[in-house]
Amino acid sequence: MNKNITLIYGDCSSPEIVTQAVRVLDKIAARHGHTFTYTRAYMGGEAIDRFGDPLPASELEKCKSSDSVLLGAIGGPKWEGLPGDQRPEKGLLRLRAGMGLYANNRPAKIWPQLADASPLKKSIVDQGIDFIVVRELIGGVYFGEHKTIEQNGEKVAIDTMPYSEHEIERIGRIGFETAMKRRKKLTCVDKANVLDTSRLWRAVMHRLQAEYPEVEYSEMFVDNCAMQICKNPAQFDVIVTENMFGDILSDEASEITGSIGMVPSSSLGEGTCGLYEPIHGSAPDIAGQDVVNPIACILSAAMMLRYSFDMLAEADEIEAAVNAVLDEGYRTADMMAPGCTRVGCTEMGNKILEHI
Amino acid sequence: MNKNITLIYGDCSSPEIVTQAVRVLDKIAARHGHTFTYTRAYMGGEAIDRFGDPLPASELEKCKSSDSVLLGAIGGPKWEGLPGDQRPEKGLLRLRAGMGLYANNRPAKIWPQLADASPLKKSIVDQGIDFIVVRELIGGVYFGEHKTIEQNGEKVAIDTMPYSEHEIERIGRIGFETAMKRRKKLTCVDKANVLDTSRLWRAVMHRLQAEYPEVEYSEMFVDNCAMQICKNPAQFDVIVTENMFGDILSDEASEITGSIGMVPSSSLGEGTCGLYEPIHGSAPDIAGQDVVNPIACILSAAMMLRYSFDMLAEADEIEAAVNAVLDEGYRTADMMAPGCTRVGCTEMGNKILEHI
Numbered sequence: 001m002n003k004n005i006t007l008i009y010g011d012c013s014s015p016e017i018v019t020q021a022v023r024v025l026d027k028i029a030a031r032h033g034h035t036f037t038y039t040r041a042y043m044g045g046e047a048i049d050r051f052g053d054p055l056p057a058s059e060l061e062k063c064k065s066s067d068s069v070l071l072g073a074i075g076g077p078k079w080e081g082l083p084g085d086q087r088p089e090k091g092l093l094r095l096r097a098g099m100g101l102y103a104n105n106r107p108a109k110i111w112p113q114l115a116d117a118s119p120l121k122k123s124i125v126d127q128g129i130d131f132i133v134v135r136e137l138i139g140g141v142y143f144g145e146h147k148t149i150e151q152n153g154e155k156v157a158i159d160t161m162p163y164s165e166h167e168i169e170r171i172g173r174i175g176f177e178t179a180m181k182r183r184k185k186l187t188c189v190d191k192a193n194v195l196d197t198s199r200l201w202r203a204v205m206h207r208l209q210a211e212y213p214e215v216e217y218s219e220m221f222v223d224n225c226a227m228q229i230c231k232n233p234a235q236f237d238v239i240v241t242e243n244m245f246g247d248i249l250s251d252e253a254s255e256i257t258g259s260i261g262m263v264p265s266s267s268l269g270e271g272t273c274g275l276y277e278p279i280h281g282s283a284p285d286i287a288g289q290d291v292v293n294p295i296a297c298i299l300s301a302a303m304m305l306r307y308s309f310d311m312l313a314e315a316d317e318i319e320a321a322v323n324a325v326l327d328e329g330y331r332t333a334d335m336m337a338p339g340c341t342r343v344g345c346t347e348m349g350n351k352i353l354e355h356i
Numbered sequence: 357m358n359k360n361i362t363l364i365y366g367d368c369s370s371p372e373i374v375t376q377a378v379r380v381l382d383k384i385a386a387r388h389g390h391t392f393t394y395t396r397a398y399m400g401g402e403a404i405d406r407f408g409d410p411l412p413a414s415e416l417e418k419c420k421s422s423d424s425v426l427l428g429a430i431g432g433p434k435w436e437g438l439p440g441d442q443r444p445e446k447g448l449l450r451l452r453a454g455m456g457l458y459a460n461n462r463p464a465k466i467w468p469q470l471a472d473a474s475p476l477k478k479s480i481v482d483q484g485i486d487f488i489v490v491r492e493l494i495g496g497v498y499f500g501e502h503k504t505i506e507q508n509g510e511k512v513a514i515d516t517m518p519y520s521e522h523e524i525e526r527i528g529r530i531g532f533e534t535a536m537k538r539r540k541k542l543t544c545v546d547k548a549n550v551l552d553t554s555r556l557w558r559a560v561m562h563r564l565q566a567e568y569p570e571v572e573y574s575e576m577f578v579d580n581c582a583m584q585i586c587k588n589p590a591q592f593d594v595i596v597t598e599n600m601f602g603d604i605l606s607d608e609a610s611e612i613t614g615s616i617g618m619v620p621s622s623s624l625g626e627g628t629c630g631l632y633e634p635i636h637g638s639a640p641d642i643a644g645q646d647v648v649n650p651i652a653c654i655l656s657a658a659m660m661l662r663y664s665f666d667m668l669a670e671a672d673e674i675e676a677a678v679n680a681v682l683d684e685g686y687r688t689a690d691m692m693a694p695g696c697t698r699v700g701c702t703e704m705g706n707k708i709l710e711h712i
């Protein structure tokens with residue numbers, strides 16, 4: 001198959017991980033007779049430096065017209081003083097919106113080799129951590145109106161959190177569909193005792209529930225969910241939630257796996273063109289040192305093969321290679337443990353390539 | 357001293373815990389020559405049943421005209437189908453707003469006797485968990501406008517998240533003042549890369565920072581904070597944050613202590629009249645069984661003595677009694693552990709009274 005992949009190398013230490021992911025993709029392509037061509041697009045800090053805009057129309061167009069987008073991570077201290085509209089993160093928000101990517105899938109799964117790295121105690125980890133947060137990605141308060149006005153002699157800032165029925169329905173459906181492919185349990189997380197958006201969310205979910213009688217559906221308040229993720233993560237199979245709650249809970253969920261540097265994510269909309277990216281940040285403190293962990297980005301590339309290109313064997317092969325390298329005891333600095341062998345970013349890439 | 361305390365017995369299993377807290381208050385009053393008189397007010401489900409309103413004006417008035425309010429917990433399945441404005445929780449939101457209680461203080465502290473109950477692993481717990489979440493309580497999206505409209509043939513719900521400078525300044529000041537009384541570290545938690553309210557929050561905090569040069573001030577995004585509370589809670593001394601973020605993070609913070617049934621809270625405004633309540637819910641599933649843990653409510657009463665009545669020795673005495681009972685190995689069902697003696701709600705009250 002021929003696939004055109006847009007690469008966003010990203011900021012700070014991010015280009016180092018994207019480079020390793022591309023090496024892996026190239027080897028997979030060679031082995032399986034695919035041709036991956038790459039288009040480079042600029043987004044985030046790099047785009048600000050180059051174009052004065054975190055996502056120029058030309059770059060969004062490259063992403064939309066490709067078969068999928070692989071991103072590292074963006075942002076860094078260099079751009080933190082900029083006004084809201086010109087921040088690197090705004091480029092990412094606009095990219096998700098511009099590509100119509102409303103469904104962010106964030107797996108939270110323990111790698112057995114790294115189970116000791118979980119901050120949770122063994123008795124909880126041993127019950128299993130294997131769930132997915134399906135986060136609505138282009139609605140809610142992150143995409144509502146933001147304004148700051150003068151009122152009674154002081155500034156008043158107002159952010160607006162809107163959700164419409166169709167926005168809820170399409171992500172709710174992904175929640176149910178994802179649950180159907182897994183252990184058939186779906187938890188809708190909201191704050192329906194206070195927010196109108198949450199109550200509309202529940203009303204729509206109840207309609208969908210009728211279409212998925214096999215799914216064990218439940219509802220949970222967001223503050224309780226933040227507790228339950230620590231207390232009893234084994235109870236979860238699929239969590240579906242709005243954008244901001246999903247932002248907070250999916251990061252907490254990743255943290256309890258103990259290996260943030262291992263967590264990939266996918267963002268999808270109506271078609272098969274998706275955005276694949278690690279959930280970790282751009283790690284400005286270690287940029288240029290070849291010590292950053294490339295695995296989340298490599299696993300994001302595997303997710304791209306699986307979910308956007310339907311290349312299941314190829315995705316399996318990458319994931320198996322990562323597993324083998326962990327079995328051999330190779331670790332980047334962020335996940336180093338006693339008895340293991342510390343490797344840098346490029347060397348981790350080499351080790352994974354050896355198993356493909 | 358004479359003090360008039362308003363009691364809100366609350367819903368489901370809540371009256372059982374308030375009853376024990378009142379017994380403790382009475383014994384403290386007798387020993388120290390104080391006179392506590394009690395006024396009963398109705399709020400939440402009980403008020404809905406009695407008045408058709410979760411907080412009638414008469415009940416708010418009782419609370420405002422007393423020296424402080426002791427609350428158990430409200431809500432339950434009985435009232436869950438009601439429209440947003442008539443829910444029990446709405447009574448609590450209106451009570452906080454009506455009393456002008458903008459500062460919610462939520463301590464997250466490990467009791468050494470219960471350290472094993474933490475979901476976090478020992479190596480993290482051993483670094484110490486002792487921080488306070490100072491949550492803004494009467495602003496932000498929980499108190500903004502909530503509406504659901506018809507637009508393009510579908511429903512659209514919109515919640516509004518407003519913050520004005522004076523609202524931020526008064527809670528920010530409490531954050532700095534609280535830090536000054538502790539380890540002098542303050543973390544402002546927000547989502548300033550996306551929200552206007554967060555950016556205004558930071559601007560105000562930077563002004564206050566100039567007044568508190570001794571405080572080590574830092575800022576953290578809310579999603580990262582949800583991770584850090586699991587990963588490295590020892591880094592925190594005081595967290596100051598807006599209402600909804602504080603709702604989520606303070607519950608997560610309580611959970612990592614492993615003993616939700618032990619966590620009290622205070623809510624204060626300009627004067628000394630505060631609202632004191634456990635952070636746990638009304639535990640409908642065990643209502644009427646005399647098994648609910650009364651300690652968080654008893655510790656809330658102790659906080660009331662300390663922060664609203666300046667009765668420091670009396671508060672110390674209650675806390676020491678709780679500590680002694682834990683040392684003796686008495687536990688309610690929620691915190692039962694091997695080798696301990698299980699007691700019910702009234703009996704836990706008895707045991708604590710024995711040490712006063």
Ligand SMILES: [Mg+2]
Nearest residue numbers: 247248251579
């Ligand atoms: Mg996040």
Ligand SMILES: [Mg+2]
Nearest residue numbers: 223603604607
């Ligand atoms: Mg809460």
